[in-house]
Amino acid sequence: MNTPANGTVPARPFNLKMTVAALAAAGIVTPASVWAQDAQGAAEREQASAGPTVVVTGVRRAAQSAQAIKKNSDEVIDSIVAEEAGKFPDKNVAEILGRVSGVQIRREYGEAANVVIRGLTGFVTLLNGREVYTSRDRSLYLADIPTTMLQRVDVYKTQGAEMVEGGTAGVIDVRTARPFDFAGFNASMAGRVENRDKSKTNDPQVSGTISNRWKGDFGEFGALLGLSYQKGHYHDEVTWNSPPTAVLGAASPVTGPNDLGHVLYEGKRDRTAANWAFQWRPSKAFEMFAEGWSTRVDHDAQRQFFVANQGWGPNSQYTLMPGTNQVAAVTSTNANPFTLSSTQAPNDDSETHQGAIGARWKVNDDWTVTTELARTNSKWKQDFPILDLLASPPTVSGETYRNGGGYFTYPNYDMMNPANYRMHTFFDQWSNAHGASNDWRADATWNPGSDGLIREIGFGVRLAERNASYQHESNGQIAPPAGLPAVGSLSGFACTSFPMANDYGLASWVTPCAGYLHANMDKLRQLYGRAAGRQAADPYSLYTNQEDTSAIYGKTRFGFTVGAVPVEGTAGVRVVRTKLDVNGFSGEFVNGVQVPVPVNQKTSSTDAMPNLTLKAMITPQVIGRFNAGKAIQRPAFADFNPGTTYNNGGGGTVDPTANGGNPNLKPVEGTNYDVAGEWYFAPTGSLTATLFKHDFKNYVIRRNTFETVNGIRYLTERPRNVEGGELKGIELAYRQFYDWLPGWLGGFGLEANYTYMEGHLMDNGVKNPFVNMSRNAFNIVALYERGPWSGRLAYNYRSSYVDTYNYRGLGFDLIVDPIKTADASITYKINDKLGITLDVENLNDRTYHDYHGIASNPRDIRRYDRVVGLSMRWKM
Template identity: 65%
Template sequence: MQWTNGPAAGQNQTFILKAAVASLVAAGVMSSASVWAQDSGAVVTVTGVRKAAQSAQTIKRNSDEVLDSIVAEEAGKFPDKNVAEVLGRVTGVQIRRESGEASSVIIRGLPGLMTLLNGREVYTSNGRSLFLADIPTTMLQRVDVYKTQGADMVEGGTAGVIDVRTSRPFDFKGLHATVTGRVENRDKSKTNDPQASGMVSNRWKTDFGDIGALIGLSYQKGHYQDEITWSAPPARLVPGDPAATGPIDLGHVNALGERVRYSANWALQWRPSREVELYAEGWSTRIDHDMERQFYLGGVGWNADSKYTLFPGTKQVATVTSTNPAGLFSLSSNQVPQDDSVGHQGAIGARWDVTPDLRVTSEFSRTNSRWKQELPILEMLASPKTIQGSTYVNGGAYFDYPGYDMTNPANYKLGAFLDLWQSSRGQSNDWRADATYNNGDDSFFREFSGGVRLAQRKASYMHESAGFLPPPAGLPSVTSLPGMLCPSMRLANDYGMNQWLVACGGYQHANIEQIRKMYGRTGRVAADPYSLYKNGEDTTAFYGKTRFGFDAFGIPVDGSAGVRVVKTELDVNGFSNINGNPVAVNRKVSSTDVLPTMTLKATLRQDLIARLNAGKAVQRPNFGDFNPGVSLGQTANSAGVYDGNGGNPDLKPVTGKNLDVALEWYFAPTGSVTGTVFNHKFEDYVIRRLTLEQIDGKTYRMDRPRNINDGELKGIELGYRQFYDFLPGWLGGFGLEANYTYMKGYLMEDGKRNPFQGMSKNAYNIVGLYERGPISARVAYNWRSQFVDTYNYRALGLDLIVEPIKTADASISYKINDNFGVTLDVENLLDRTYNDYHGIPTNPRDVRRYDRTVGLSLRWKL
């Protein structure tokens, strides 16, 4: 076996296609008309959506690991704006969308994932993974989602690994260029935002060999508005009925912001001969994110004169009218964070085919990322006399103040001021070298590989001290401060009082020093030493792996076995509060993990593959969890117990022992039915909990991250993809992708099995596709069942539960000619809502609504 691709690959594809056609006829999936079309030489042109689906299916089929891929329809063309949105269509992956875009990503219900960029570790500031929304899809070639890991992969990610792949110049035959312009309208923020991106790549044959260069640039600007109406947790404070429960407060939040994202990627390749290739590539991003959280809290003011009704058959308050001549508590707070995030990664590497059977590769990369936030919060108080409220109108909290104008400046006075900031950094150097020897397809052991990786990582974090400033005597009236007051954004839905006054976000940042002086402070406050940590982490990893093959009762079986040995040395530094004074603390810990893996892949027929993957993976805790500093309270409660909090430098990495069994039927180049059964067992899972500890002879109720020994996740994934080319005429343009995931899992804590936080038991995606001639279109629907967001929310004995989430998106593209195309897309077709509740549905907390986004894009390519 040599490092070349011959004509056998194409012949094999032809054979597979014919075998697939025959099997589909036997199964009744394809009609005889379609078979006749194959025999008569009719050709279905594979471009665009079909080509992307075929490439993704080929990657999945040929992989040793259990994975799913999404490939760009054309270089730089995805129907989504960022990587997180792309992942929302992948089997077993769930995302959450807020603040104008997709954000958090989980695999099979769990957050313990590893992010890679072209196979290299990449992250945001002091985190363990990359904020995937920061990578625009315009620079992508594909995204691979690994559910299992090989010994040759960078360790980390008990839930899975997401590898973001960007293009290189040798991916194209010659000069290639694309330019995309886009404008998108958002209905709630009522904005039209521009976006632009471009990429140019070329390669040349010279006397020094093949040379290629690529550069890509992206600019995205987006406004957004998320609106929230909320109810406080139920409490037993209803006069005259001690068994009844009702909220203390009701409120609204408008989360609006502007996000500007700049991204760039570049790559150079040089192939002086067929045996040698050198490359350099890099990626950079800069995000400026200005936000306002226009927060309103209205106290219900329960008293003997309160009038209320209950939900029929319950003791839960449905409506309330409360009157207080002295005034009810009312708070307006505008929280105005300004975030600045910068990330860079650069890499150089080489490949050398020493012989036709021996390949050696090496790569060095440097990553640097920082994030900082300035967050002033200016509060105002009002005193309405009467509130009329309901805990369930239009799905959420509804309240109003009869005869009281919440947009009248005379009704407000200044409250507290919060002068907050925080920042974090991360840097790393990463070097690896690998060697692979092909022993030939006729041998049992067909390939041997091994390698080494050395990585040095640093991370730090800090935030302000004494950020809360209560209102001092002598504060000026709000009407005496020109430009300070702004009306809040109006809620798009009817929840009673839907507009109030806030301290303008721009005013708070522009006049920050004036506001500080009003509250008795000069200048920006110093960092809180108890928040500060600086961690160093050195990783040394070695691996060995072999691929093998044999026939079992006439069935070809391929497999791999390997082991990765990882030594991690951690140096953590922070401060503890000892008798009210900061005392430096340093801890050094070291651990070694042995991670075996094995895969088996049996080709039952040319179109039917069975897999078995087993292995062990680790997920290191977040750097902040290691902070050795503790803060100890000075006053004991009535039981003589003090409060305290801190990190835990003795945390062990989370260990996952994973087993996946899959059956995959590839009945056409763009047609498949796949199923995977998985069982993952976890040890040392990290959660944050309160536990009594003895420190210097005193008992403290310490809040810190801890390891839990027992956890398990099991389930099944099903996937289907097909283009119905056999249908007559224009109907042959239709296709369908669908997948379903069932998950069941728990963590054992205090003898009780609790499902994983954030895990939905059921989730599915349905994507309808159409491509014929110059037209291509898709409609995607995503659904996930309810899940627990927080156990024992605010220590009230109630779990915070999120109701099922459903999302629909659509796009249609028209290819004007070979160089120009236009796309219209709509995100949030169903005007989705996010609903959660305290324990039972008649105790709602939030109802959140988001922008519906309509985008129009014009794309040119060369």
């Protein structure tokens, strides 16, 4: 943007190309999809009320659109809008969400994942307003959606009656572009190469979108096609301590880990995605569309484990951490400690497809009707062989915390000699899942066009049928038979472990090659006394669930004045009937043998979810809000599985464990309240504060307890409902561009947000913490845009949180230390059609650290790749 010497900018109309669809969220009764003409009017009214404006582009335009969405919406919402069609500073949706107030993410295995809203995982994922998911899960794995397809992402903290039910934490709605969002022909391409420092790879990514619209004898047509391919290697390294246990024979109470170890993760993802859309408008009053989205992910990984037992015994010498009774270092001589090298080699394939057709008809000046039919299909499969090796070093020396993690060595013993290892337990594992759904909805709105008390009335219906199934292998753990060959005698079997970025003592060791395991499964089965081919499915893992939902809603928009203050609001209720048909197997022990018994259980429930919003326009720039509503969250399909799978362990590798479901689970109920004050002091300047409170009933938790079955004590994990819970907090957010600063300083801007939360769950009268809830979290993003240059420097912080409650049934929680992440990017626009971007993820080389209950009992220290990306983007 060229600015005159006096610093003023001539008033010109605001460029709406990318805000047309972005502002559709400002509507009141949101239909099944976004309709550009409604948004056009909302955007024009918004800009007209703001007075003289300027043509803005890039970062400013995205911030201005996101701010307008938040200001005009009836719900409490935060949005991130593309700087231009498909251009975001992140690679996938999960990474984008890390910058939204109240949202936290965790990055591992090469990308962002594990999204939580206000400390909660119970949210609904939508794609263009319709429900979408992955395989057996309730929600979509958000990393599977590349940002090159996106127009914007909306994070709803509250939910209107017209929105798809199923989340107590909120709704994440991912919006892709349609051809009518553009004035005419539009095309763009992007290429990227990213270097990862620990995996030492250079990976390509490429994407492109093309769309056009044209008029003919039968009206106006539009078509859009987008394609994306991403290849990504990663390397995560972990060093760990086992949970502390009492040291036998100590003169006073002393605790220390029985085991130390390393885990080296390496993997490669090939992710292909496509989206398409067609629109037809035969008249101004009628429009039809068809659109779809597909993604396929091939994820090949290997995890190299090393377990170093510390050989506690009469010959162990140890020292303590100062001021504690925790072991700091131990040396055990002539102990022959249990020493294990293992390769886990999961290969995953997943794909998800969704297609939808719909129509919108403006019957007359007062009535508008929309309808939509969608089909979703998703499947996932995994082959997961594991093979363990054992070694017998006479002496081990370990330290619980050195260079940030567990440190151990084997004096005078060669861990790189295959002759010092022997083959041990073999795990022949596989699993697969499938999900499919049909979803139809119809909505109608009546808008009399008056400024009376009742401004609009909307109502609608939604019918959905969803099926989910899952199974895994039976008897996948195979103990080592006599006569296994020497490790060094199998050609291509033994590999050297991956190099480590930090010094944790043992730098390398011998481990089975992942490629050998997959290429020689039948040979390994023969060596371990099994027939060729996969094992049969475990009947206790198998479930096939069908869930039918029918929902109706009614919603009205109203308005009135209190003194001189205009107040707008909505009131509505959504009623949903849910029928669940669960099929699986339970087990009975007959003469010590578990016998499968078929189970079919049918349940149904009806839930009414009222919602009320009030929005007071105290001044044209200052808004006060109140939102209250009820939401439900259905348990995961796997949680309903009536079967229990038992793993007897053995060989010193795995302790007896069990995993089961609960077909009697009830849906989680949440009653949510939000009170907000918002000051919009500039088109890209705002200061907002939101107080929130969530009250829960029937919250679902998974807990580990010990159960004795058939004389064996199993650490068993099952889901169950608890009686209640409460979560409350405050969100603060600030955004501004400092255009009034002189010269080049006027290019700076700042976005910052802070969230404070506290809460608990009540379980049998005892207060327990929420898993994944950080009390404090904030984002600070420094922005710059002037002339051809733009850039950002982002810092994200989340305080410590509970990862696992009652870890392994040992009576303490697994707690994660604060996580701090810094990212940066800089873009130079060579011309209006071509730009180049350099970005760095994990600028501060962050570490992840968790501990067993207290900081002097560490568990993991994890290190991740630093990623440097170079991108080029071209558009017509």
